[in-house]
Amino acid sequence: MFTGIIEEIGHMRRIHSQGQAMVLTIGAKKILEDVHLGDSIAVNGVCLTVIAFDSDSFSVDVMPETYRKTNLRKLQAGARVNLERAMSANGRFGGHIVQGHVDATATILSRIPEENAVVYRFEPENKHIFRYIISGGSITIDGISLTVVDVNEREVAVSIIPHTLAQTVLHDKKPGDTINMECDVLGKYMERLLNFGPSESSNGNGKKQSTLTASFLADNGFM
16 A cells, blocks of 8 residues: 655666566665565556565566556656655555556646646546546545545646655656546445445346435535
8 A cells, every 4th residue: 555655756777568568677766775575666656566676776567457557558768757665554644545556547638837836637538437536535646645626527637736746757747648547445445335236226237226315415414
């Protein structure tokens, strides 16, 4: 598990590709201080396993499923990437629960300065993820824990302070570029629990239809 607080920007040294499988070798320093084989490191928000390392770099495998679902396939040698080690049990929880399991890639639509911040707007390629995104909620962009400031049926917007921009690869990105997006896992589990299992009010495919509606929430003081 990660928290979405980027520890270091790494540099892509080598990319070995064979079909939709890759081995990435990434130059780094801070995250190698206590690295071990088999450790999990988030690379641009993608949880990957360390298969080799030395004093100033580490290597990870990228399997076809990860290749297809993330922007790692677009990386080139020399690219900068966000890095975060898995959270230690006694660590500070600075962001939110991040699994490193990307829900969709998204295209940057705009990057607009707003006084001391920069507002980014993204269009996810997979529209079904909008059910997990709420204004004021948490979202992960290239591994960065951010707060949603606006969302509609097509776009998601976040506002980024100068420190976060300077310390992450979003500083390098512009409209047209692609980012990895992970929604808050809490909404996914709630949806699964509310709709799991057969019941008298099934929808024909054996799955339970939830009775949790906006009207129910409003009537019971939740809205």
